[in-house]
Amino acid sequence: MHLTDPQVRTKSSRMYPCDPVEVGGVINLDFDEQGRLIGIEVLAANSKLPEYLLKSSEHLDAGDA
Template identity: 70%
Template sequence: MADVRVTYDQKANAAYVYFADPQARTQVARMYPCDPVEVGGMINLDFDESGCLIGIEVLAASSKLPQHLLDMAERLDMESS
C-alpha cells in the first residue's frame, strides 16, 4: 500500500490529501472546485501541468473525512515545541 500524506488544521477544519510527493514541490497548474451545494462543503481537486491529480483540499473536513484519517493526519494547527 502506498503512503499518502494527509495534513489537517483543526482550527480551519481543513485537510489536504497529497498524491504527489510534497517534497517535490509540484506546482498546482489547475484547481477544480467541486460544487459546495452538492457535497455540503468545499472540495478542491488540484492538478499539475500534465493533468495529473496531485492533491485534494477538503474544507469542513470533520464532516467529510473519516475520523481515523483525521486522527492520523499531520496536524498543522499544533504549535511546535
C-alpha cells in the same frame, strides 16, 4: 491531501472547485501542468471525513499549504 512525492515540490497549475451542493461541502481538486490530480482540499474536513483519517493525517495551517 497531497497525492505526490512529499520530497518533490509540485506546483498546482489549476484548481477545480467541486459543486458544494452536490458533495455536501467545499472540496477543491488541484492539478499539475500535465492535468494530473496532485491534491485534494477538503474545507471543514472535521465535519466531512472519518475521525480515524483525521487523526492519522498531518495537519497544515492555511499558510503552510
